[in-house]
Amino acid sequence: MRRLIVALLLVIPFGPAWAGPVTSFTLDNGMEVVVIEDHRAPAVTQMVWYRAGSADEPPGMSGVAHFLEHLLFKGTETLEPGEFSATVARHGGTDNAFTSYDYTAYFQRIAADRLGLVMEMEADRMANLRLSENDIATERDVILEERNQRVENSPAALFRERMGAVQYLNHPYGAPIIGWRHEMEALDRAAAVDFYSTYYAPNNAILIVAGDADPEEVRALAEKHYGPIPANPDLPERIRPQEPPQLAERRLSLRDPRVSQPYVARSYLAPERDSGAQREAAALTLLAALMGNGQTSVLNEALQFEQSIAVQVGAWYSGMSLDDASLDFVVVPAPGVTLDEAEAALGEVLTGFLETGPDPEHLERIKSQLRAQEIYERDDVTALAQRYGRALTQGLTVADVQAWPDILQEITDEEIMDAARNVLDRERSVTGYLMAPEVTQ
Known part of the structure; x- marks a missing residue:
């Protein structure tokens, strides 16, 4: 009851819908920024969302969006493999990522005074990903094993996968986010790099900062770390094959x-x-x-x-x-x-x-x-x-x-x-x- 009363009180100063001020703006390179203020604890969540998920994959390359999500933890020109997460953990934070049909997102939860640090590292891997053939082979084995554990070992998961394939005959939502196994086995460095260079650009990204953050300070940090990254002038439109009318059960x-x-x-x-x-x-x-x-x-x-x-x-x-x-x-x-x-x-x-x-x-x-x-x-x-x-x-x-x-x-x-x-x-x-x-x- 106490928690409910506190939550209700938080609504009053800001109208009926939200607990705190929400500020949005766009950087010169096209990156959208949203700041959700909540100053109750000196911590922030930074999330970078890309408008690119499994439904944006080229035909025959199912799973490449999720594959690339894994590969972004492998390192950059300045960060060794695993160093990103190790640095976040050393500063008392946590980080992770996830892929869906329409997006891929990366996030860190960390002390508010470390926001600049995680912005610097996230901007670095937006622009400077470094991948070796060994990284590709190792991580491909990881995602295949993930498919084994989450899908192949679960009749319910296999069933859901096939329900989706029958529901969507023409739209890419009919393919599983993790990918079809035979196509996952063929994913290579060229496929990952091509998806990265096409979609991982500031004009295809949204930065969300939630927590103990001042919008103007976030703007200054975003302009410093993400602002110098050039937009992709050849970013494709999100035009996908659509479903034909369904005429029979x-x-x-x-x-x-x-x-x-x-x-x-x-x-x-x-x-x-x-x-x-x-x-x-x-x-x-x-x-x-x-x-x-x-x-x-x-x-x-x-x-x-x-x-x-x-x-x-x-x-x-x-x-x-x-x-x-x-x-x-x-x-x-x-x-x-x-x-x-x-x-x-x-x-x-x-x-x-x-x-x-x-x-x-x-x-x-x-x-x-x-x-x-x-x-x-x-x-x-x-x-x-x-x-x-x-x-x-x-x-x-x-x-x-x-x-x-x-x-x-x-x-x-x-x-x-x-x-x-x-x-x-x-x-x-x-x-x-x-x-x-x-x-x-």
Whole structure:
């Protein structure tokens, strides 16, 4: 309760949406900068986000964005391999990186008076990456082993990978972020260097500094360290192949002897969250929460409590993307219930919802939960930095990020129903079964 009161008090001086001032500006070389102030602790998070992820990879080179993320820790003309992270750790900080479909991001959490140090090192590897053939061979083995551990050893991960490939027939979202194994094995120095020289430029990057930072001091440091790096005048437009209209339902099944708990999944292609037009995405966010969020969700009450058909259900909308997103459902059947029966029950619940719509009290409860979650997240400056970074790399603006919490609260049940009718078309769905092999006598 004390933490909630503190969070609420922080809202008052700065309006209803955010806990502290947010300042944005652009350097002469095109690098965008966002400063999120939170002076409660003498620490900062620096994040550099590149508008380049796995969906920007050349055909036949899946996994190169993630591969390059690993290689950026190998060294520069002035830093030895591993020296970047060792230096951050020696100054009491932490660092890491991650890759997604639409972005690659690098971050450090460190004492506020060390911000200049991590800016200097991050700017260095933006411009001066040094890669040897040994670095390539070693790190390629690392990412292949990562694929073994995270994907090949997990039937659920293999299943999700294939669901994505069936959902996106033409768009690069259909390829896994980590890459297809046979293409990962062929990644070489030329592929990594080409991706680096194309996309790792200040005019394709966003610097987020969150925490105990003064915007003018951040501006001076950014101009000193990132400002001298030249823009890439040949930065390509983010034009990707798009999906053709889906005219028929798609289905797949994956059998794996390691499956102990079968389940059914269904996915629908859905509009992404667009700048200046976020209401449909907000309606889909609420729809997913109504259907699968918590013990009182529509799916949970119908399939677990009323019919005893499922032991677990889920629904989510991954709308934060540059191109078309998806609305997904999962039903894990109870013992003795077949996947066909679980799928039929899911279909009945979705059809029923389209006829009756959301319960008003349930909708208000979901909105309250989302508002509370948004308030709690303000307590974590790294989470705030991630929120802005993800949004800006995927076509949204600072104003869009700040407007989002209020838009969620404004959405009506009619808007939710319009979004549901637009997306929940069985002919435009992908349904998958994950199960163990049939037992033969």
